[in-house]
Amino acid sequence: MTATLNIPVIETERLILRGPHEADFEPFAAFGASDRAIWVGGPYPRLRSWGGFLATYGHWALRGYGMWMVEHRASGATAGRIGMIFNDGWDEPELGWHIFDGFEGQGLAYEGAKAARAHAARHFGLDGVISYIDPANTRSIALARRLGATHERDGAVAGHPCHIYRHPTAEAA
């Protein structure tokens, strides 16, 4: 008997955003252990990644929304994690994106984040949301700007100083 959560599925041209499967853990942990995770508080030891992976489910249960695993349609591979994050200590719900090694530079994060943002505005009542971004994470900042977000203020998340980008509302976007 496995517990089930009703995590919605979003399909875009090249991606499927869906709830986590256990098979996603290995790519998730590989990302967590890599230098790519320096922008999200990492790199993390495997046990921390396990906790973070389980918490992806728990967030949906606790908030009614959360982050999707990003499945790359063409290869079936897990390409990242995108969605809404509102952990304890966050000012407000955040649109976040983590793209795993080998899937950047193709506009996949843009495609996924745009779909996730639209879904959150329509179905979760989360519109005109923020993204916390490390000021040195230039690639993420470029994506935020491409999504129409602008630097609103400086802040901190989980003890890390961050820039806070504000996304346009669904109507304005």
Place this chain on the structure above:
Amino acid sequence: MPKNIPVIETKRLVLRGPEAEDYPDFKATFTSYRARFMGGPLNAYESWMLYAAEIGHWQIRGYGMWMIHDKDTDETYGMAGGWMPARWPEKELAWVIWPEAAGHGYALEAVDAARRFFYRERGWDGAVSYIDPKNLDSIRLAERLGAKKDNDAPTIDGSDAVYRHPSPAALRGTQLAHGIEMEISHYQDPLFKPKGWAID
């Protein structure tokens, strides 16, 4: 919430899956000194992530930690259940009691019920508890539950002691089982109830 998390009732307690409204109680303990044997004290972010992970554990493993509620008032006293992070040596029976709820036998009653559930309903043939050697209250509880220190079993990281719980057979109609039952029933209905309040 993940559906299908079973509910267990004992004489004084109801064990239910962790819910959003119980998070502040969890956070209060895990951000306190009480959590020193459980990787804490944690900050707000860490306690949130751990709480969310407790729920995710049910999703991935099909079992996990229950929130312990008072049957009458619904207030929470702590958590008890099964815990098995990736690549842990064995399935663990785990517990945490909020500091102000200690001393009433709630952990004993809850862990005993959880263990019976796993043995009878889920076919577990045993379990261990990984306990910090300095956590004397937890070691004492493990011993009251009939668990014995297993010096040969693999630990998580070498800093913990492994207590091995009695097998299902060792708890079927044995003196040990009766002893545990008797201790729980004494907490539920003390033979010698103090009358009135102490004045000094």
